[in-house]
Amino acid sequence: MKKGIKSRFFSRRRSLFTIGIICSVIIAFFTIIGPFIWNADPTATDYANQCLPPSGEHWFGTDNNGRDVFTRVISGAHLSIGVALAVVGIGAAIGITVGIVAGFAGGAVDTILMRIVEIMLSFPGIIFALAVLGTLGNGTEHQIIALAAVRWAHYARLVRIETISVMNSEYLPASRAIGNSKLRIVFRYILPNIIGRVIVIATLSIGPVILAGASLSYLGLGAQIPSPEWGLMINGGKEYIRQAPWITVAPGIAAVFTAFSFNLLGEGIGDLIDPRLKEKAEVD
Amino acid sequence: MLEFKNVTKQYRSGMFGTHLTKAVDDVSFCVGENERLGLLGESGCGKSTIAQLAMKLLKPSKGSIEYNGKNIKHMSRSEMKNYRKNVQIIFQNPQQVFNPRMKFRETISEPVRIYNLASSPEEEKKIISEHMEMFGLPEELFDRYPQEISGGQAQRIAIMRILMLKPEIIIADEPTTMLDVSVQAQILELLKEVMDKNNITLIFVSHDLDVVRAMCKRIMVIKDGQVVEQGSVDDIFDRPENEYTRMLVDSLKE
Amino acid sequence: MAQFIIKRIIYGIIVIIGVSFLSFIVLSLAPGDDAVTILTHTFIGFDDQIYQQDVNTVTNLYSLDRPLVMQYGSWLGNAIKGDWGVSYVHNLPVWQMILGKIPYTLTLGITAFGIAFVISVPIGLYVATHRNGVVDHVSRIITIFFGSIPSFWLALVLILIFSVKLHWLPITGMGSVRHVILPCVTLMVGMIPSTLRITRSSMSEVMGQDYMVTAKSKGLTERQSVYRHALVNTLPPVITMAGLEVGHILGGSVIVETIFVWPGIGKLLYDSIISKDYPMMQGCIVTIAIGYIVSMLVVDIVTAAIDPRIRLGGGRN
């Protein structure tokens, strides 16, 4: 039995994936069910017990406004993760389209699109966020637009590389020879052959996007003061780092743990679809 | 039916893109009904390029290719679809020619769907199973992926797929080079049988003289993108005029 | 080969111009009137009343009312001649200030990258040749963990431990080597994951190639075949990743430089954002883009030098 479980879950290829799943389940629990259990209002101030160290009652202690840090971290979770998933979703959608069009069309279209992508990649994300948030005003929806506006170029570049490798394959001219229309080739030949890699790229980017969102808020460009956004909380706790370090440390740990589990998931999926890891017997 | 008129295909390369290499240099020939034309030459002489030009997978740099008098370059979508249906190609590496993520169930039914040869799913199933028996392929292949079957079986499936379209012309681009001798014999036997039964025109590209001699009636010898000699099988093998052809034929007889 | 490089240079220039144009538009979208900003910074105090006619005089002085494209045209014209405009806040030429800041950012960035590179490449190589050993799994978990830490939070934690609690290292300021340690470590941690991952995957792919079996069949020991044949083939993708990381140094350290008050371009950019100093922002953005393009170009050249297939193109035989 032990061998069964060990090989099924922790075999060489599946270990990262399994740990990733376990962490994600924990996060999902805290994010979805958490707010119902720790349902104190994350923004209500309670000056009576400011800066209490972590205790049985306040697991992560309280911040300078007396609010329970643990509750704020929980309610901040669905904010950060929600933003990140939205950004990855929108960014990936645009990126995949641009990547496939550039790879499939080639020639002038490819050159132009790739120059635009390079412009976006060499443009500091902070500035773009500033401009977008500056004109449209702060707030999570605008934060999503600000992040997605930069992230799509990252996906486009990687999807184009994958598409080109499919375009150079032997089965592509064959698909044209049998008479497939361009659309059918894209959806039946290119997409299925790159989707594996794309999922890995997308999952691996959720972590960094969470961190990018937090950095934006840290710099005061994303979510605004009362909201329990992790970046904001870390910035808020900066002044009290000497006497109440937990205000800064706690949301940081939450961000790290969330990013860590998504990265594990991404690497795990990568291992699963990686052809090299499948044992082969070259019998010739 | 299919005619090449002074077709040239050249590539730019070298330091500043000045160096021109001519893969196909001013080739003209035509293929009539039920003909068996062999394109014979060493590897790298441009014979495969001619095959890809005919399939419109490559665009000619000069000259034109005409099918029933119509230049394939200016064909409308519907004309092009008809051209694709009538002119099909068998590739060299059978296992690499199929979509690795697509099971054979879908790969095999693809031609039927594209040209909607079957009015209803039952009819589609009938056509497919008919062809499967004719080619001696087991039903359990449906759930297999290209990497999971042998070269011989893959080539059989490729030929079967093409045959469903009942094409007028089949271009075979070195279909048996990558296969073992015994499997090669099976595929060539199968191809010959299919050709004769449906009187399909064949353009057979190869570097193997014996195979060409067995499959074709007329042969064109190609060297560095140019047709150096053209004639019936016997002329070429017994009375080669061009000295390159003589060298090629003698090197076989040694 | 030359054709390849020239093409890359032309594309690079196009991208830089593209970036400068995009940033011009983006900055003009940002809230606030340029004239007001100039007034508040240079002539009068922050809270004094701003009179409309002062705003008009400043507007004509800097000809801020012209259509956007014209403004961009004149900016570009001057930029090529070396005049990147004058900072609203410091009233100094933009490029002069940037030049002053570049060495700081580079020293921080290059040292951080150097250490990250020196750590992650050997580990990557070792792990690729000893796949699925304990070291492989442990190093993967650690790199994934390093990749999940937000740089600003890491900076604060390091400050908390090393400055606040242990008083070993100063939080901000310049001067001795001890000042560099914390910002350097923060940057380095961010760079290790990508380099190590690319080294590991590139090396393990090379180990699977047929020519490694040929090397083994020649009687080379495991170590010899790795050094003589595998290493050189692993380099191109690793160098490309290195180029990407170096390219991001100029732009990436905005946060770290802000927290540690490190007078680099990142801090300059952040300050110019806060004080809405548009010419300075424009200058920083273009500098960062140039840095990115130059490092991409260097990568292309180095890769071509290593890989004859790119250098020599088609075969002669």
Place this chain on the structure above:
Amino acid sequence: MSGEPVIKTEDLSVEFQVGNGSVKALHDINVSIYDGEVLCLLGESGSGKSVFGNSILRLHPDNALVKGKIFFNGQEITALSDKEFLPLRGAQLAWVPQSAASSLNPLKSIGKQVDEVYRLHVENDKKKARENTIDLFRLLGLPRLPELADDYPHELSGGMKQRVLVAMGTSAFPKFIVVDEPTKGLDAVRKREVIKRIGHMQKTHKSTMLLITHDVAVAESLANDIGVMYAGEIVEYGSKDEVLNSPKHPYTRGLINALPQNGFHAIKGFSPSASDMPTGCKFNPRCPECTQECIDGHPKLIISESEKHVARCYHA
């Protein structure tokens, strides 16, 4: 056929661990190759011929399990530890790989890659090594010498790369060379060229060679003895003339009749894949002379002094 054989194998079999099962690639091979002679293993893809070549030089991936004994000049090399075996590989036992296109290091010049063997096993002298390499290239008929030595693999045609690998295998004057499919993927003219050059090389150096191929023409022009392999087993063994002119095993007959010059008479069915192997004689599903005996029993192949030309078939 004199004296102690250079290479002798006893009941050599190879299995690959795949997932939790194992795939039998080679079963109890008993061959001996004498000094200065060429044994040709003739077989189609999936017959395990390359596996045999690899097992002599221990080039298998780590999921391979090798059973049985291999003797080199009387010494049992399968008993040696990897450390003890290392000096043999490359110096005494050489190997010419199958896929020329991917078996050369793309970033190093072909001259350097061939010099490396000479400098490792003969003498670490740059000049002498390069001279030896150029001689070998000339012997193998490569053009544009000596500049060609500084070219890179991607600049060479398939045939030329194949000959570079042959040069690499022979540059340390090994006692025994395994040559794996030297003509795969080459066109008729280049194939003739490679065969001629290998034959010339083998005669001048009197090297003992194991030649692995699916091409009967190669066997005909280079081999002294031929072992026909099918589904991991040797089904017929004997001298070249006996096997090619009067084949005993139905599969060998089928192979010869399938040749283009003999009119393309194909063998029906497909060669079995390693996972679903037929019981009894492995060829019985495709064999025209198959009887109940063939399906139940598994015919043996016994090579003895008296009986040189043998086949693994009840009706041979």
